[in-house]
Structures are given as structure tokens and as C-alpha cells.
Amino acid sequence: MSHVLALCGGVGGAKLALGLARTLPGEDLTIIVNTGDDFEHLGLSISPDIDTVLYTLAGLADPERGWGRADETWRFMESLRALGGEDWFQLGDLDLALHVERTRRLKAGETLSAVTAFFAARLGVAARIAPMSDDSVRTILRTSAGELAFQHYFVRARCAPRVDAIRFDGAATARMSPAFRNALARNDLGAIIVCPSNPYLSVDPILAVPGVREALNASAAPRIAICPIIGGESVKGPTAKLMQELGVSVEPASIAAHYRGLIDALVIDRTDAANAADVEREGATCVAAATLMRREDDKIALAHTVLEVARGLRARDVAA
Amino acid sequence: MSHVLALCGGVGGAKLALGLARTLPGEDLTIIVNTGDDFEHLGLSISPDIDTVLYTLAGLADPERGWGRADETWRFMESLRALGGEDWFQLGDLDLALHVERTRRLKAGETLSAVTAFFAARLGVAARIAPMSDDSVRTILRTSAGELAFQHYFVRARCAPRVDAIRFDGAATARMSPAFRNALARNDLGAIIVCPSNPYLSVDPILAVPGVREALNASAAPRIAICPIIGGESVKGPTAKLMQELGVSVEPASIAAHYRGLIDALVIDRTDAANAADVEREGATCVAAATLMRREDDKIALAHTVLEVARGLRARDVAA
Numbered sequence: 001m002s003h004v005l006a007l008c009g010g011v012g013g014a015k016l017a018l019g020l021a022r023t024l025p026g027e028d029l030t031i032i033v034n035t036g037d038d039f040e041h042l043g044l045s046i047s048p049d050i051d052t053v054l055y056t057l058a059g060l061a062d063p064e065r066g067w068g069r070a071d072e073t074w075r076f077m078e079s080l081r082a083l084g085g086e087d088w089f090q091l092g093d094l095d096l097a098l099h100v101e102r103t104r105r106l107k108a109g110e111t112l113s114a115v116t117a118f119f120a121a122r123l124g125v126a127a128r129i130a131p132m133s134d135d136s137v138r139t140i141l142r143t144s145a146g147e148l149a150f151q152h153y154f155v156r157a158r159c160a161p162r163v164d165a166i167r168f169d170g171a172a173t174a175r176m177s178p179a180f181r182n183a184l185a186r187n188d189l190g191a192i193i194v195c196p197s198n199p200y201l202s203v204d205p206i207l208a209v210p211g212v213r214e215a216l217n218a219s220a221a222p223r224i225a226i227c228p229i230i231g232g233e234s235v236k237g238p239t240a241k242l243m244q245e246l247g248v249s250v251e252p253a254s255i256a257a258h259y260r261g262l263i264d265a266l267v268i269d270r271t272d273a274a275n276a277a278d279v280e281r282e283g284a285t286c287v288a289a290a291t292l293m294r295r296e297d298d299k300i301a302l303a304h305t306v307l308e309v310a311r312g313l314r315a316r317d318v319a320a
Numbered sequence: 321m322s323h324v325l326a327l328c329g330g331v332g333g334a335k336l337a338l339g340l341a342r343t344l345p346g347e348d349l350t351i352i353v354n355t356g357d358d359f360e361h362l363g364l365s366i367s368p369d370i371d372t373v374l375y376t377l378a379g380l381a382d383p384e385r386g387w388g389r390a391d392e393t394w395r396f397m398e399s400l401r402a403l404g405g406e407d408w409f410q411l412g413d414l415d416l417a418l419h420v421e422r423t424r425r426l427k428a429g430e431t432l433s434a435v436t437a438f439f440a441a442r443l444g445v446a447a448r449i450a451p452m453s454d455d456s457v458r459t460i461l462r463t464s465a466g467e468l469a470f471q472h473y474f475v476r477a478r479c480a481p482r483v484d485a486i487r488f489d490g491a492a493t494a495r496m497s498p499a500f501r502n503a504l505a506r507n508d509l510g511a512i513i514v515c516p517s518n519p520y521l522s523v524d525p526i527l528a529v530p531g532v533r534e535a536l537n538a539s540a541a542p543r544i545a546i547c548p549i550i551g552g553e554s555v556k557g558p559t560a561k562l563m564q565e566l567g568v569s570v571e572p573a574s575i576a577a578h579y580r581g582l583i584d585a586l587v588i589d590r591t592d593a594a595n596a597a598d599v600e601r602e603g604a605t606c607v608a609a610a611t612l613m614r615r616e617d618d619k620i621a622l623a624h625t626v627l628e629v630a631r632g633l634r635a636r637d638v639a640a
Contacts, residue, residue, distance in 0.1 A: 043363070043424045073395050079417035084442050085424075093413045097399035104363045104405075122404050 002028070002190025004307070005183040005221075007132075009034045009202020010049040011066045012228055012236050013195030014056040015293040017127075019303030020193070021057050022296070026126020030183040031057075034197070035112065035131045036139035036168055036205030037150045041089055042080075044099040045106050048151070049202065050116055050131060051098060058123035066236070069094045088156045113177045130179035132206045138169040139205055150201070159238040163245045166200055171208035184215045191310035192216065194225035196291065198239045199258050200246070207262070216262045222313035223263045224306055225284075226291055227252045230269040235292065251275055256282035265309050267291060267302075285313070322348070322510025324627070325503040325541075327452075329354045329522020330369040331386045332548055332556050333515030334376040335613040337447075339623030340513070341377050342616070346446020350503040351377075354517070355432070355451045356459035356488055356525030357470045361409055362400075364419040365426050368471070369522065370436055370451060371418060378443035386556070389414045408476045433497045450499035452526045458489040459525055470521070479558040483565045486520055491528035504535045511630035512536065514545035516611065518559045519578050520566070527582070536582045542633035543583045544626055545604075546611055547572045550589040555612065571595055576602035585629050587611060587622075605633070 004024055008017050008031050017031050031053060038047045048067070055061040055069055062070045072092035081087045091099065098119065105115045111134040120129045139150040143161035153159060176184075183189065197203055207213055216223060232250050234240040240250045248254045252268040256279045259266070265285040268275060269292065279286035289305045292298065324344055328337050328351050337351050351373060358367045368387070375381040375389055382390045392412035401407045411419065418439065425435045431454040440449050459470040463481035473479060496504075503509065517523055527533055536543060552570050554560040560570045568574045572588040576599045579586070585605040588595060589612065599606035609625045612618065 042420050043427055044420075073393065073413070075393050075413035076396065076417050076420075079414040080421060082442070083417055083421050083439060085417060085421040093393070093395035094399040096416070097396050097403055097405060100362050100364075100396075101400060101403050101405040107363060119403060122402070 002188045003183065003186050004029050004191045004193060004310075005189060006031045006193040006195055007203060007206050008032065008049070008053060008195040009197030010037070010052045013049075013197035013202060014053045014061075015299050016193070016195045016226060016302055016306070017053055018056050018296070019293070019299030019301070020306075021125075021127045022300050023303040023307065024127070026128070029127040030179055031127055031129045032132050032177070032180045032183070032206065033129060034202045034205050035133060036137050036201070037154070038136070038138070039149060039151045041151070042086065042091075043103070044091075045103045046089075046099050047102070047112065047116075047131070050112075050129065051095070053129055054098075054116070054119055054123060054125065057120075057125045057127060057129065060123065068092050089151060111177075113179060128179055128183075130177045132177060132180055132212075133174040133209050134177050135174035136170045137174050137205055137209065139201060140167050140169055142166070154238075159241065163242055166204070168205045168208040171205065172210065174209050176209055176211055180209075180212075184219065189219065189221040190314065191307065192219060192221050192223040193306055193310075194223070194259065194263060196226040196228040196235065198228060198234075198237055198242070199255060200239070200242055213262065220317075222265065222310045222317075224265045224267060224309050224313075225255065225259050225263045226302070226306065227255045227266055227268040227272070229255060229272075230292060231271055251278065252286075253278035253282055256284045256286075259284070264313055267306060267309060322508045323503065323506050324349050324511045324513060324630075325509060326351045326513040326515055327523060327526050328352065328369070328373060328515040329517030330357070330372045333369075333517035333522060334373045334381070335619050336513070336515045336546060336622055336626070337373055338376050338616070339613070339619030339621070340626075341445075341447045342620050343623045343627065344447070346448070349447040350499055351447055351449045352452050352497070352500045352503070352526065353449060354522045354525050355453060356457050356521070357474070358456070358458070359469060359471045361471070362406065362411075363423070364411075365423045366409075366419050366471075367422070367432065367436075367451070370432075370449065371415070373449055374418075374436070374439055374443060374445065377440075377445045377447060377449065380443065388412050409471060431497075433499060448499055448503075450497045452497060452500060452532075453494040453529050454497050455494035456490045457494050457525055457529070459521060460487050460489055462486070474521075474558075479561065483562055486524070488525045488528040491525065492530065494529050496529055496531055500529075500532075504539065509539065509541040510634065511627065512539060512541050512543040513626055513630075514543070514579065514583060516546040516548040516555065518548060518554075518557055518562070519575060520559070520562055533582065540637075542585065542630045542637070544585045544587060544629050544633070545575065545579050545583045546622070546626065547575045547586055547588040547592070549575060549592075550612060551591055571598065572606075573598035573602055576604045576606075579604070584633050587626060587629060605629075
């Protein structure tokens with residue numbers, strides 16, 4: 001059996017991560033999560049994308065809201081508001097325990113990798129979930145409203161400011177997490193999957209960690225991305241708006257161009273099948289499939305498709 | 321109108337503090353609270369006695385439980401337990417906001433005095449509530465179970481270990497809080513009231529701050545304590561058990577002896593009236609009154625009694 005490495009941001013990526021986790025034995029799956037969105041708020045260390053993946057794979061995520069936990073309550077926030085605290089970032093009562101305990105463990109000297117592995121085990125998640133790095137990387141956006149840390153742009157300003165440029169503070173000196181390095185070094189690595197997360201905000205921070213691009217470039221394993229753009233729009237979040245602001249055409253070929261040299265194949269939605277030739281001109285094999293993941297069945301089906309594409313690419317390599 | 325300074329620990333003291341707050345205009349009352357029970361837990365700065373006084377005066381305290389907030393919920397604790405966090409100290413969802421916001425403000429450089437004043441104003445409390453000191457003082461008990469920080473003795477070990485000695489780490493270099501110093505220096509100070517808190521665990525830490533004993537000794541204002549022992553038992557908490565372990569007879573005269581030179585009068589319960597002569601032998605005027613505070617009426621009535629005793633002592637001083 002071969003190992004699968006998935007690179008993942010928050011909500012969109014976590015859907016495919018769930019599909020993969022429902023399809024593969026836990027020991028065959030490593031999910032490397034973006035930490036560029038992490039921030040310190042109210043003295044707490046918050047890792048939104050890691051938490052989304054954790055909650056999703058543990059079956060605790062809120063299916064409607066898209067973030068946080070199901071059956072959440074908000075009494076802490078009510079009380080904080082009454083006491084004059086900052087209330088623009090919603091922290092549910094259940095969710096809060098994760099942040100408090102993570103912050104305590106990090107301050108006691110544990111790495112984010114160790115804390116994440118502990119929580120995953122505690123919540124019964126079999127797949128390996130790890131941050132891209134245990135070092136601090138912070139996504140900063142240069143916008144029409146000035147420089148904004150990621151959560152200030154994403155949550156506080158609701159993605160309204162126009163984005164000119166994105167940088168990842170700390171990335172230049174960050175080291176890949178042990179799980180990331182180990183997965184990339186495996187002889188039995190059968191696929192590297194770039195989940196349908198925002199390429200600019202969720203995947204680029206991962207690619208900015210030194211050595212990641214080189215390792216992807218050099219990997220013998222098939223590398224497959226899933227396009228987060230369907231019919232010229234983002235499935236979720238500000239991907240399309242951001243592409244427009246960055247002067248990029250909102251179509252699958254732009255995603256293929258963005259990942260040029262890093263992926264062998266791009267899975268696009270069936271409704272965009274006409275774009276296949278444009279995608280292939282960017283150097284990626286194009287596969288059209290149902291990529292919209294509404295129900296758990298959709299997530300598992302897409303995971304199967306992606307793993308099938310990987311098998312096909314491996315067979316082609318062997319034949320060549 | 322003269323100013324009143326009350327020295328106060330947690331629950332028992334807060335009851336009289338409420339009575340005083342219902343009797344006096346806010347600007348005429350300073351309540352100085354023990355911070356020897358303060359501790360750092362889960363990365364949060366917790367001040368249990370200050371919070372009890374704050375919640376009590378704001379009308380938010382839980383009347384049954386004796387600590388924390390009314391209509392509290394415990395979802396954070398449930399979630400923390402599931403994540404393997406320390407769960408011996410109960411933090412309600414509403415209560416937690418106070419600890420998170422206080423910790424944030426302290427880390428940002430505010431003093432505990434400033435944070436406490438901010439919360440009091442925010443919660444509509446007119447009286448001045450202030451810590452005894454903005455410096456760290458920590459009550460440490462030498463017990464049959466080894467050395468225990470206060471909350472470990474009080475909450476985690478439920479006061480079960482036998483206590484040999486009590487010390488207040490940091491007290492020797494602590495400075496009185498500005499509100500404490502200012503109240504003691506007022507020309508119009510009309511009474512210093514030692515609330516019916518545990519003398520050894522709640523009042524002694526206040527007296528251990530350099531300059532406090534001297535200021536009480538030298539004060540022209542009448543100084544009145546309320547006896548926390550009724551009928552040979554503590555009204556609440558481990559006072560009687562502790563007195564036995566420290567080899568002190570569990571009776572009002574022991575309280576008078578403990579405060580000798582620091583108080584002019586001790587208010588004891590009417591049911592202990594036979595002990596009046598023993599109390600007076602310890603150098604304090606003894607006043608018997610109804611000291612058990614069950615309902616708000618009882619608290620206000622005791623406040624009236626204490627203020628009346630103060631007026632009587634002032635009149636005696638003028639006559640002398």
C-alpha cells in the first residue's frame with residue numbers, strides 16, 4: 001500500500017481531507033495543513049486551518065457554518081462582550097478549550113506538531129495531521145486598507161479590502177515540520193494531493209516553506225491538484241475576488257499556471273470540461289470530474305477520483 | 321460624610337462588602353481584597369477573591385454555589401476534559417471571559433488595580449474595589465501533604481491536608497496598591513472594617529503587605545473586625561479546622577487575640593455573647609449582634625451595625 005500526502009488549507013481542503021480519511025487507512029495518510037492563518041488573539045494561540053481539519057476529521061465540525069464545532073454555544077463571547085473585550089473573532093465555548101489547552105502546551109515547550117498529534121489522537125483521528133511547520137509563518141496582505149494580518153483581512157474586514165500583494169512573514173527561515181519532511185522522503189509515497197484550497201492564501205504559505213517547492217519538483221510521486229474554481233467562481237471564500245485583484249483570469253488554466261512544475265495533473269469540475277485544453281497547455285494533465293463536495297458521499301467520491309488519477313499517473317510512469 | 325475602608329477575602333467577606341455597598345454611596349467605600357489566593361492556571365491569571373467581590377457587588381454571583389456566576393454553563397470545562405486538560409478548577413463559560421480578558425490586559429502592561437477598576441465600572445459597581453497589592457503575593461501552606469499553593473490546598477485537596485504553617489511568598493517586597501494607600505491616608509477615613517473572612521488565609525495576606533500593620537496601628541479611624549467564628553464553628557470554609565490545626569482555641573477571643581493592636585472592636589454573634597469578657601481581655605471592645613448573613617437584609621443589617629459601632633467609637637474618641 002502506498003502513502004498519500006495531502007496539502008490543505010481550511011474548509012474547502014478539509015472536505016477532500018475527510019474524503020481521503022474515509023477512503024484510506026489512517027497510517028496511509030498525512031495531511032499537512034497551512035499555518036499562515038494562525039494568530040495570537042486574546043493571548044491565545046489559534047490555528048484556524050488545523051482546527052478545521054481536526055474538527056472535520058473528528059466529526060465535530062459544524063456542517064452549516066463551515067468553521068468551528070457543531071452544537072456550539074457562545075456564552076464566553078457574550079460575557080467577553082459585556083466586559084469590553086474584543087469580539088470580532090468568534091470563539092465558541094467548546095472551541096475555546098482547544099485554544100486554551102494548545103496555548104498552555106505551546107508555552108510549556110511542546111511543538112505545534114506534538115500538540116496537534118495529541119489532539120488528533122484524543123479526538124480519535126487516525127490520519128496524521130500536522131502543521132506545515134512548527135515555526136511561525138504569518139500571512140500578511142497588502143490591501144487598500146493597509147497591511148492586514150490574515151484574520152484581520154479574512155474575518156474582521158470580511159475580505160472586503162482590495163489585495164495588492166501577499167507575503168508570508170517568517171517563511172524564509174521556517175523549517176518543514178517533521179511529519180511533512182518524513183512524508184516527502186517516503187519511498188512508498190504514492191500521491192501528493194493539493195486540496196481545493198485557496199492557492200494564494202492557503203497553499204502558497206505551504207509552498208513558501210524552504211525546500212517544499214524543490215521537494216515537490218523532485219518527487220517521483222504523482223502530484224495532483226484539485227481546482228478551487230468552478231464556472232469562473234470560487235466554491236468558497238475569496239479565491240475568485242483575489243484572482244481578479246491580482247490580475248489573474250478566473251479560470252482553471254490560471255490554477256494550472258500557478259502550480260506549474262509542481263503538479264502533474266489538475267482535476268477540474270465537469271462543468272468546466274471545455275477548459276481542459278487550456279489547462280493542459282500549462283503543463284498539467286487535465287481530468288474533469290464532479291468536484292463540488294456538498295455531502296460526505298461527494299467527498300469520498302472525489303477522493304476516489306483523485307486516488308485513481310494518481311494510480312493512472314503511476315502506471316504511465318512505469319510504462320514509460 | 322466619612323470614608324469607609326473594608327478589608328476582605330472571598331465569600332464571607334463579600335457578603336458584608338455587599339451590605340456596605342448597599343448602605344454607602346459608592347464614592348464613600350473602598351474594598352481592599354486579598355490576592356494571596358491568586359494563581360496562574362491554564363495560562364490564565366485568576367483572582368478568585370476579587371472576582372467573588374466583583375460578582376457579588378455586580379449582582380452576578382451564584383447565591384447557592386458561593387463562587388462564580390449565576391446561570392453559569394460549563395461547556396468549556398466539558399470540552400477541556402475531553403481534550404485531556406486539567407479539570408480540577410472549575411471555570412464557567414461566563415466566568416472564563418473575565419480571566420481571559422484580565423490575563424490579556426495584565427500582559428499588555430495594565431496593573432491588577434487598573435484591570436479591576438475597569439471591570440467594576442463595566443459591571444456597574446460604584447464602590448472602589450482594589451487588590452491589596454499590584455505585586456504578586458502567593459499564599460503557600462505547609463501541610464501534611466507537603467507544600468501546597470493556596471488553590472491546590474483549597475480546591476484540589478478540598479482543605480483536607482493538615483496545615484502546619486502558612487507563608488505569603490512575595491509579601492515582603494509587595495507594595496500596597498494605590499487605592500489601599502490612598503484610603504489609609506484619607507483625613508476623612510471614618511472606619512476600617514475587617515470583614516468576616518478567614519483571618520489566617522484571607523486577612524493575614526493583606527496584613528503581610530509592608531506598611532499595612534503600621535498604618536492600621538497608627539490610624540485614627542475606628543477599626544472593627546467581624547468574627548468569622550460562631551458557636552465554635554466557621555460560618556464557611558476551613559477557618560475552624562485551620563485554627564485547631566494551628567493549636568488555636570476555636571472561639572471569638574482567639575480572633576480578638578489574632579488582631580490584637582489592629583482592631584478597636586470585634587463584632588461577635590449574639591449567640592456567643594457569653595464570650596464578650598474573653599474578647600475584651602484581648603483589648604477589643606466586644607459588640608454582640610446578628611452576624612450570620614443569609615439574605616441580603618442580613619448583610620445590610622450587619623453593615624448598619626458595624627457602621628454604628630464605628631460612629632460610637634468615633635464619638636468616644638471625641639469625648640476622650
